[in-house]
Amino acid sequence: xxxxxxxxxxxxxxxxxxxxxxxxxxxxxxxxxxxxxxxxxxxxxxxxxxxxxxxxxxxxxxxxxxxxxxxxxxxxxxxxxxxxxxxxxxxxxxxxxxxxxxxxxxxxxxxxxxxxxxxxxxx
Numbered sequence: 001x002x003x004x005x006x007x008x009x010x011x012x013x014x015x016x017x018x019x020x021x022x023x024x025x026x027x028x029x030x031x032x033x034x035x036x037x038x039x040x041x042x043x044x045x046x047x048x049x050x051x052x053x054x055x056x057x058x059x060x061x062x063x064x065x066x067x068x069x070x071x072x073x074x075x076x077x078x079x080x081x082x083x084x085x086x087x088x089x090x091x092x093x094x095x096x097x098x099x100x101x102x103x104x105x106x107x108x109x110x111x112x113x114x115x116x117x118x119x120x121x122x123x
Contacts, residue, residue: 007039007051008067011059012108015052021107022050024086025069059109062093067112068101073120080104080114088112 012018016030019038023029031049032039041049071079080102084090088104091111095103100120101113 005048007049009051009053010110011055012052013055013058014108015054018106018108019050019052021087022052025083025088025106063111066110068115069112070115070117073117076114076116083114 010018010022015036015038016033019030019033019040023040026040026042028040028042028050030038031041031044036054038052039049040052069079083104087107091103091105093103093111101115103111103113105111
């Protein structure tokens with residue numbers, strides 16, 4: 001049997017705080033909360049979750065890996081505003097303004113994007 005993706009692991013200073021941000025952003029819930037690990041997911045049987053692990057150092061450079069989120073085209077701007085209200089901030093990583101995505105950072109500075117739905121990118 002080949003390997004499969006189990007968790008996406010995110011280093012964090014405030015594990016419960018960052019887990020709550022991402023659970024709220026994705027409409028997920030906290031599945032497991034320990035002193036050195038918090039796991040979120042849509043439910044216990046989901047094939048993939050996000051695991052938050054403690055680190056002592058602060059984030060200093062752009063992520064080599066980031067998450068792309070999407071929603072319905074008509075909801076995109078309101079979803080960006082919702083994410084900002086949850087604690088995200090807009091980020092400038094060299095965009096031109098013509099991109100089909102919006103770059104945000106979570107409360108600990110991890111970049112992520114809100115992209116247009118695939119159906120709107122075809123053609």
